[in-house]
Structures are given as C-alpha cells and as structure tokens.
Amino acid sequence: MTYDLVVVGGGPAGVAGALTAALAGLRVALVDSGLRLGGQYFRHTAAPRPAAGLDRFLRQARALDARADVLLRHQVWAVSREPDGDLLVHCATRDMAAPASSPGADGRSDDAGRSGGAGLLGGAGLLGGVGRSGGAGLLGGAGSSRGDGADGRSGERAVVLRARRLLIATGAHDRPLPFPGWDLPGVLTAGGAQALLKGGGVVAGRRIVVSGTGPFLLPVASGLAGAGARVLGVYEANGGLGLARHPVLALGKAGEAAMYAAALARHRVPYRTRQAVVAAHGEREVEAVTIARLDRDWNVTATHVVECDTVAVGYGFVPQIELGTQLGCQTRHDVDGSPVLSVDATLRTTVPGVWAAGEPVGVGGWRLAELEGRLAGRAIVSDARTRPAPGSRPDRTANVSAPPADDVSTASASRAGTGLAAGSRVEAAGDVRTGALPESGGVAAVVPPLFARRRERWRAFGEALQRAYPVKPGWQGWLHDDTLVCRCEEVPLARVREAQALGATDARSIKLLARPGMGWCQGRICGYAVSCLAGEPPQPPRRPIAQPTTLGALASLTAPDAQAPDAQAPDAKAPGGATAPDDDPAH
Amino acid sequence: MTFHITVDGRSVPVVPGQTIGAALHAAGVRSWRTTRFGGRPRGLFCGIGVCFDCLISVNGRPPERACLLEAEPGDEVTTA
Ligand SMILES: Cc1cc2nc3c(=O)[nH]c(=O)nc-3n(C[C@H](O)[C@H](O)[C@H](O)COP(=O)(O)OP(=O)(O)OC[C@H]3O[C@@H](n4cnc5c(N)ncnc54)[C@H](O)[C@@H]3O)c2cc1C
Numbered sequence A: 001m002t003y004d005l006v007v008v009g010g011g012p013a014g015v016a017g018a019l020t021a022a023l024a025g026l027r028v029a030l031v032d033s034g035l036r037l038g039g040q041y042f043r044h045t046a047a048p049r050p051a052a053g054l055d056r057f058l059r060q061a062r063a064l065d066a067r068a069d070v071l072l073r074h075q076v077w078a079v080s081r082e083p084d085g086d087l088l089v090h091c092a093t094r095d096m097a098a099p100a101s102s103p104g105a106d107g108r109s110d111d112a113g114r115s116g117g118a119g120l121l122g123g124a125g126l127l128g129g130v131g132r133s134g135g136a137g138l139l140g141g142a143g144s145s146r147g148d149g150a151d152g153r154s155g156e157r158a159v160v161l162r163a164r165r166l167l168i169a170t171g172a173h174d175r176p177l178p179f180p181g182w183d184l185p186g187v188l189t190a191g192g193a194q195a196l197l198k199g200g201g202v203v204a205g206r207r208i209v210v211s212g213t214g215p216f217l218l219p220v221a222s223g224l225a226g227a228g229a230r231v232l233g234v235y236e237a238n239g240g241l242g243l244a245r246h247p248v249l250a251l252g253k254a255g256e257a258a259m260y261a262a263a264l265a266r267h268r269v270p271y272r273t274r275q276a277v278v279a280a281h282g283e284r285e286v287e288a289v290t291i292a293r294l295d296r297d298w299n300v301t302a303t304h305v306v307e308c309d310t311v312a313v314g315y316g317f318v319p320q321i322e323l324g325t326q327l328g329c330q331t332r333h334d335v336d337g338s339p340v341l342s343v344d345a346t347l348r349t350t351v352p353g354v355w356a357a358g359e360p361v362g363v364g365g366w367r368l369a370e371l372e373g374r375l376a377g378r379a380i381v382s383d384a385r386t387r388p389a390p391g392s393r394p395d396r397t398a399n400v401s402a403p404p405a406d407d408v409s410t411a412s413a414s415r416a417g418t419g420l421a422a423g424s425r426v427e428a429a430g431d432v433r434t435g436a437l438p439e440s441g442g443v444a445a446v447v448p449p450l451f452a453r454r455r456e457r458w459r460a461f462g463e464a465l466q467r468a469y470p471v472k473p474g475w476q477g478w479l480h481d482d483t484l485v486c487r488c489e490e491v492p493l494a495r496v497r498e499a500q501a502l503g504a505t506d507a508r509s510i511k512l513l514a515r516p517g518m519g520w521c522q523g524r525i526c527g528y529a530v531s532c533l534a535g536e537p538p539q540p541p542r543r544p545i546a547q548p549t550t551l552g553a554l555a556s557l558t559a560p561d562a563q564a565p566d567a568q569a570p571d572a573k574a575p576g577g578a579t580a581p582d583d584d585p586a587h
Numbered sequence B: 001m002t003f004h005i006t007v008d009g010r011s012v013p014v015v016p017g018q019t020i021g022a023a024l025h026a027a028g029v030r031s032w033r034t035t036r037f038g039g040r041p042r043g044l045f046c047g048i049g050v051c052f053d054c055l056i057s058v059n060g061r062p063p064e065r066a067c068l069l070e071a072e073p074g075d076e077v078t079t080a
C-alpha cells in the first residue's frame, strides 16, 4: 500500500495539510510522536477544557481522524527514497495495535500476519489502533496501547509507511543557552514548562523564574501564574521595548499582547528587560538563581540572587529539519541564523515529492504554521491531479476531486459511525471555500493571492520578532570553565576551549575533538551554543537518523531493504540496547 | 479518576493521560537518574522528547523518555 501523502507532525501545520489533502480525496497518513494531536501550541490534556482555538483545532483533528490514518506515538527516525521514487517513512512505535510492517522495494506489504491479519494499510488492526490510541487519545480519552513489543525487550518496534509524497511539519524545539547550573533539576526549557502545563496539567513548580528572550516568555509566564504558581519575574535579556512597545502591538496584535500584559499585571508578575538568569544554584535541585543586569550585548553589569524552585528558560526556537536534510533538501539561514528548509511559494522543497510547512521553513507562530499547512495541502492536491508522482508509475490519485466547501461538514457527518464530530464545521478546510482546485498547477491558482499576501505578512511578522529578540554574544561570558556546554556528553566549556586551542576552528571539529553533540540528543540542545562558541552560524543537521531508535525496533523490521538508510545505526554500547547516538566522525 | 503507579516502591498518583514525567513532576519527584560521568541528577528539561535527559526505566524496560511515555495503571518505575 502506498499513501498519496504521509505527513510527519500533528501540529497546526501538519493537521491542516493532511486534512486539506484528505478532503480532496487523497490517501493520507499522519504520523506524530506525541500522545495526542496538537503539536506544541494545541497540546492539551486528556480531558481538555473548552477553548476557542483549541475547539476548532480538535474539530479539524476529528475530521482528519475520520478520513485518514492517524498514527500517534510513532516517531519517525528516517525517510528514504526507493528506486521507483516512492518514499519510505521509517517509524518506531510502542503502539501495540500498529501492525508490524515493511513494504519492500516491490511495494508488497509483507508480514501483515504478525498483527493479526491487519495489513499496513489500515486493516482492522491499524484502524482499531487508531480508534483506541488515536481517536480516543486525540479526543482526550486515555486509551492504552503500549505494547511489550515484538522483541519483548524494549517494547519498541518498526513501522514503515510508503508514500508518494511527504509533508514535513515537524515544528521546532526550544533553543536553550547554557549557564552555570542549567542542568540542575528544576531548570526547564520555557516550552518544557508549557508542555507540562498544557499536556499534563502540571505546574512546573511553586516559585518560578522565567527568563530568556522573545514573546514566547509571556504566554509561559501568564499560563504558569494563572495555574497557581508564584511567578517571581519574567526576565527578558533584550530590552528597550517593554511591553507597551512590544512588536506584537506594532504588528496589530494588540489584543494578544494586552491580554498577556493584563494577566501578568493581575498576578503581579514583574517584567524586566535587559535582565536574565545567568546562573542556577542548588545541591540536587534548583534553590536559587543569579539574575543579572545586562548591557546591550548581554555582558553582566550587576547581579542579585533570587530564591526559587523552578526556572523556565528559552532563547527562541530551533526548527526541526532533520528529515528534510536527510533527503537532501536545500536549506537557507533564517533571520536569526537558524538553518531552515528552502521552499517555494507552494511550500515545495527542492526535493521532488517533498513539501514542508510551519516551523521547519521558519519560526513564525501557529497561525502561520496552519496557513502554510493548508497551502502545502493545496499544492500537494494539485500535484496529485496534474502529474504523476515522482517515479514512473501513473498516479492513482490523478482524478482527485476538490470538494466544495460544504463537503467539509458532510465529510465528518458521513463518518458519524466513528462517533466523531458529526456535522461540525471545520474551518481548516476553509480554503476549500474558494472553490475547486485548478486543473493546472499554477502558483497563483494553488496559492490564491489573498493567501499569499497573508503568508507574506505573517512571515514578515515572524522575521520582525527574530530581529527584535536576537541572541547577543555576551552570554558566553556567563559560563565558567566547568559549566557544561553539552549536557549529554557532559562537556564543560574548558574542553571546548581546549579543542579550539588545538586548532578546531569550526563547530564540527570542536565536536570531533571535545564531543559536544555526540550524545543522546545529537546536538539538538547544545548545537546552537557550540556554533556560537565556534563563531559561526549553526549548520544544517547531518544526522543519518533523525531520532535514536532501539535495536529492538530495528530488529522488528523484516525487509532488509527497509533498513538501508541506517546501516550503521545499531550500536549495542548505548544504555539499554538503544542505538548509540551517532559516533561517526564524518558526522 | 486518578490511578497509581509505583516509583521505587512508592505510590504516585496519575491523572489519566499524563506522561510518567508529568506524574513524577507533579508528585515532586524532579530528578530520577544520574549522569554517567559526573553523577549529576537529571529529570525533565525539554519536556517534548528532544533532550533525552528524562530517561527512566518502566517495568524493567530499558530507558524510555519519561516525557513521552504515557503512564498506565500498574506501571513500576525505577529511578537510578
Ligand atoms: C515546547 C514548545 C511549546 C510551545 N508552546 C507554545 C505556546 O504555548 N504558545 C505559542 O504561541 N507557541 C508555542 N510554541 C511555538 C510553536 O512551535 C508554534 O507556534 C506552533 O506550534 C508551530 O506549529 P507547527 O505545526 O509548525 O509545529 P508543532 O506544533 O511543533 O508540531 C510539530 C509536531 O511534529 C511532531 N514531530 C516532530 N518530529 C517528529 C518525528 N521525527 N516523528 C514524529 N513526530 C514528530 C511533534 O511531536 C509535534 O507534535 C511552542 C514551541 C515549543 C517548542
């Protein structure tokens, strides 16, 4: 079975893209590593409270669940290209209901018997699985399908999806900066604190300090304060703007900024610019932090100590583009220097059959992510209708139809048997309101001018934010010789400096000599800092596997060709039999 | 509505749908492993499956990311 489209990422971008394509009749699978659809912004607890934006997203998610295969708890660790042009999306999962599968080069989906007769494509086994862990999960049930696994050891196993087209909507993660004590428990990324609250209903601590740079600190602080934490302050390392002249206001988002400002004022949370947490102190957990006044370049001019039990820090975001770079997609440097995937006006990457939307093409917030998901979906539908997929086989989806606007509600109603969203309106597919998609794939037709203008405006807004909240080099002065730069391999600053003294002039040679970025997270956490220390912009990731996966998962693969992209991945020396993070010197 | 898991023999409440990491954090358990070289305590950091700081053993299985794994009734969690 070959999907017309596999989407990686169940945030606003991925869900909008998948839904747009599914509504037009494409066979779509969406894969996400999380427990529930939502991504970072729409992350929610198992029993979410009604909230306008979230309700709307959940309607989209239900409509998608009714029309596509939604595979939650599936982590994609690689995508590879078959000789015939199809893409293989390699996932690791603990979802017992997911069938063991491995479509070989000839397209057969063998081994269906292992999961009780369900083929990869959504036989009873898979749909059952989706119904339980996906359907229930995304709606907030607590369905359980964690398995003991095929190998009985790690509980993880491999699922491979075959696709004509891929949409990369993997979002971003927080960009932390190292500082003394940043590895003490109780220090969390700002997004981590937000994820705990949104996904688990857990307030990260009692006395919390929020620090870093950028407008994202505001929802984090007001969320925590609103949930009962004592937020001792928001320390914004950049400055001069203050809340009143916040660029959010300048760009016509006055309501949102005012809302956060009011929430912070109500909870008496001070907002201080040109200040930041420069050290955390404690024995086994955070007990206090040093807060510094900073000059324009973030050099420390004065300090004081504040007692607290929790710190939430974030210095912007790092787009997750591994799957794209694995496939050879071209990248560019965003305004803040982050490597992001290059896309054209239709969100197409430089690799045939591969689109990207949301944060992997540049950080700009969830509204932009959703819009881009929709645009990518439209472009993908147009592609399916106007030309065969990459490779030689004729495209089965050549006559996909674009449903008229009302089909959206019909779509969910007609699947009332699934118990999902009968009759509810789904605004995600609002683009469908503009009528049927064009026969020809012209850009203006796929991306109506109104959408193009909106996207441009929001992109400009995202870039303005990046410009207004840069990371300044002074933070390097906050580090001591023994401050860990890399948390996984426990590499202190002194070892990085040693490597430089030995002649390492770029991040890659520093990594080879001192090993930052060689551990579990593969440089996702320390990569930015190491680039800064090396004096160069962060380079696109070159990881043969996008996520460490277990030997058990690999062993559960049966078709040898499906293992191709990661010939050197299994490595027994990592703890627990999981593959060692990449030790390849060429990395 | 809550159920319990055991953490080193101690009972920890879970709201259905919470990850093991969230349940531990809510119970005030914020570090559950130590690092290989420095023996430094570690718990949640990124909260979304990226940093691997939160590795933990569940039901005798090798390290899982506590921030991604949903807690289930009867789970036995051991911290190192
Ligand atoms: C931790 C965190 C918290 C955030 N909280 C907020 C907030 O509260 N408010 C706000 O305005 N903005 C928040 N943001 C910013 C947010 O990223 C964007 O505004 C928005 O969510 C982007 O949407 P997206 O669809 O591009 O990606 P996301 O919403 O990030 O969705 C990406 C999805 O892809 C999945 N994924 C990634 N890689 C893989 C893989 N290899 N295999 C399988 N699945 C994968 C992830 O699990 C995730 O669900 C947060 C960002 C982070 C990193």
Ligand code: FES
Binding pocket: B043, B044, B045, B046, B047, B048, B049, B050, B051, B052, B053, B054, B055, B065, B066, B067, B068
């Ligand atoms: S807290 Fe970062 S991977 Fe779990």
